[in-house]
Amino acid sequence: MFIIATILPCIPVFSLHAQAVTPMAQAHTMKNSGVQKKGLSSAPVAYVNAMPPVMDHNLYAHALLDEFEARYNANGGQFRYDGQAWVGTDYNKLWLKSEGTVGTNGKFGDGDHEILYDRAISRYFDVQTGVRMDIDNGPTRAWGAVGIEGLALYFFDVEATAYFSDRGAAGRLQGSYDLLLTNRLILQPQVELNFYSQSDPGRANGRGLSDIDTGLRLRYEWHRKLAPYIGVTYSGTFNQATTLARARGEHDLHDLNFTFGLRTWF
Known part of the structure; x- marks a missing residue:
């Protein structure tokens, strides 16, 4: 019981850090893992600091x-x-x-x-x-x-x-x-x-x-x-x-x- 109580609070933390990646890094991971070959949809991306990529092509x-x-x-x-x-x-x-x-x-x-x-x-x-x-x-x-x-x-x-x-x-x-x-x-x-x-x-x-x-x-x-x-x-x-x-x-x-x-x- 002591071991379970110690591990469970860490699960959301690891899950959050796993999602806080850039789209380029996510695409690289999916390509290496074969997810794209299986036709599976990608998971939502949580941007670092909740900010989308900079838009540098606006007029x-x-x-x-x-x-x-x-x-x-x-x-x-x-x-x-x-x-x-x-x-x-x-x-x-x-x-x-x-x-x-x-x-x-x-x-x-x-x-x-x-x-x-x-x-x-x-x-x-x-x-x-x-x-x-x-x-x-x-x-x-x-x-x-x-x-x-x-x-x-x-x-x-x-x-x-x-x-x-x-x-x-x-x-x-x-x-x-x-x-x-x-x-x-x-x-x-x-x-x-x-x-x-x-x-x-x-x-x-x-x-x-x-x-x-x-x-x-x-x-x-x-x-x-x-x-x-x-x-x-x-x-x-x-x-x-x-x-x-x-x-x-x-x-x-x-x-x-x-x-x-x-x-x-x-």
Whole structure:
């Protein structure tokens, strides 16, 4: 009687542990034991911690208007936007990116629009490939694109993209970082550099380092999806791009601007 009283309380415990297996492990056990060959139905599976497997193929969508701002300096001002959106699963996405500026003359410039296929290659990085179209008041250009985007060490947002066309190759490096001063007050340094293998007088792109756009923005997340900001931004052209810009009658080649704008996402 003492032995029976000792064994009986352990039976439910062993039964529970026998059921707390993953479907893959259960299928492996059934295959080795010959249950499937006999046509018997499988027993219900009790998932560990009562949670089903993670669903990683659901469809999601996200859009971010990172820069929607006015810039002012002693020579005038301009409006600039930079946004992106994607739709897809955890592993495969379709990305749309667009940026550009509107000067005091009302002309749309620096128009860059991209359609990319995005594939996750690690926990923090994705590889992207697709097409880029330069469409604004200048000559239209088309490029093939391949690059990488993600979070580097210490959660720096980084993008490195290479572009190819009949006019040579180009490259773009972008980076930004959110420094939380408080839970809602965030300081964001940002930089974008553009390189070209050949000059393009029609679009004032010079060989080598052509231009830089950088800034330091302080935003307040009044609402998590709506954050006004102020900051200081700098945009400048270099090397051959400087000569091409002056040939087109442009003289403001290095602009330091007071900036204010709005950042939003959904």
